[in-house]
Amino acid sequence: MLLLVDHREGLLAPVHDGLSVIAHPIRVIASLPDQIGQIATEITTSRRELIQENRRLEDRQKLYQARLQRLDALEVENIRLRSLLDSSYELDRPVAIAEITAVDLDPFNHLIQINKGLRDSISIGQPVIDADGVIGQVETVSPFTATVRLISDPSHGIPVQVNRNGLRSVAFGTGRTDTLAITSLSNNASIEVGDLLVTSGLGGRFPAGYPVGKVRRVSIDEGQAFSAIEVEPLGGLGRVEEVLLIQERGERRE
Numbered sequence: 001m002l003l004l005v006d007h008r009e010g011l012l013a014p015v016h017d018g019l020s021v022i023a024h025p026i027r028v029i030a031s032l033p034d035q036i037g038q039i040a041t042e043i044t045t046s047r048r049e050l051i052q053e054n055r056r057l058e059d060r061q062k063l064y065q066a067r068l069q070r071l072d073a074l075e076v077e078n079i080r081l082r083s084l085l086d087s088s089y090e091l092d093r094p095v096a097i098a099e100i101t102a103v104d105l106d107p108f109n110h111l112i113q114i115n116k117g118l119r120d121s122i123s124i125g126q127p128v129i130d131a132d133g134v135i136g137q138v139e140t141v142s143p144f145t146a147t148v149r150l151i152s153d154p155s156h157g158i159p160v161q162v163n164r165n166g167l168r169s170v171a172f173g174t175g176r177t178d179t180l181a182i183t184s185l186s187n188n189a190s191i192e193v194g195d196l197l198v199t200s201g202l203g204g205r206f207p208a209g210y211p212v213g214k215v216r217r218v219s220i221d222e223g224q225a226f227s228a229i230e231v232e233p234l235g236g237l238g239r240v241e242e243v244l245l246i247q248e249r250g251e252r253r254e
Contacts, residue, residue: 095244096120101145105238107175110153112136114243117144125205127246133211133234134158134199135243151212152177152237159202160212162195171197171212177237180213182229187220189227197231207246211235 098120102113116122118141126138128148136150151158153173160182161168167190171180185191195215201208213231220227 094247096122096247097242097244098122098146099242100240103238105177108154110136110150110156110173110175110177110237111139112148112150112243114146114148114245115144116245117142117146119143121247122146122245127206127210129210129244129246130235130240130242131244132236133213134206135235135237135240137205138245148243150177150237151180151233151235158206158212159200160197161200162191163198164192164195165190167191168200168202171231177239178232179216180231180233182231183226185227185229186225187222187227191215191218191227191229193218 096116098114098116100112101115104111104113114128122138122141124138124141128135128137134151136148136153136156138146139149140147149156151171151173152175154175156173157170158180159168160171167185169182169185171182174181182191193215197212197215199206199208199210199212211234213233215229216232217230218227219229
């Protein structure tokens with residue numbers, strides 16, 4: 001009867017409302033685990049997606065950094081080759097360009113190996129330079145490679161002259177790639193710090209006029225007859241990657 005009267009007259013509506021108010025917190029508390037689960041799932045999913053996206057971005061950054069480094073290396077190589085080729089255009093003789101394949105810089109032998117040989121018309125004694133100055137000369141030749149003795153080798157001497165006044169001498173290797181020595185000039189010789197030394201052409205191996213180095217120090221000992229002169233080589237001894245081999249006039253340029 002109560003159900004019938006309530007259905008028709010709505011007499012129990014206040015009771016329903018009261019019960020609904022009382023039951024609402026219970027329903028909220030009962031639904032909390034499900035809501036918390038949904039929120040946790042969303043947070044976990046978002047965090048996983050963020051981690052994955054972060055990893056993708058990191059991988060992409062590493063890839064771009066590697067590409068950028070490669071581009072930097074190519075730019076440096078391009079500049080070096082352009083400098084080398086530009087210097088070859090200024091020469092009055094044909095040249096062959098070679099790459100260095102091995103380096104031997106022990107205290108008693110300063111040698112490098114290049115990837116040109118007899119098949120490229122390379123010969124013993126041929127002068128070798130880079131974009132900045134004289135490097136050395138060819139010592140041995142095989143069909144596909146050649147060995148070059150650097151001017152810094154202790155057993156090597158190169159005839160030079162002071163570009164300022166034509167004063168001639170011989171610069172010897174010291175076993176150090178950053179120093180040559182002149183020991184045959186008297187104390188009153190006209191040579192100064194900063195003087196440019198070039199090949200004199202004496203001896204017939206190196207053509208005249210190629211840069212060799214600059215005078216770094218002149219030491220005069222009144223008790224000695226000759227000055228001790230240190231020369232800084234201009235060529236990139238020990239750090240160059242490509243070299244130029246000066247050929248005789250009429251030889252084919254590679």
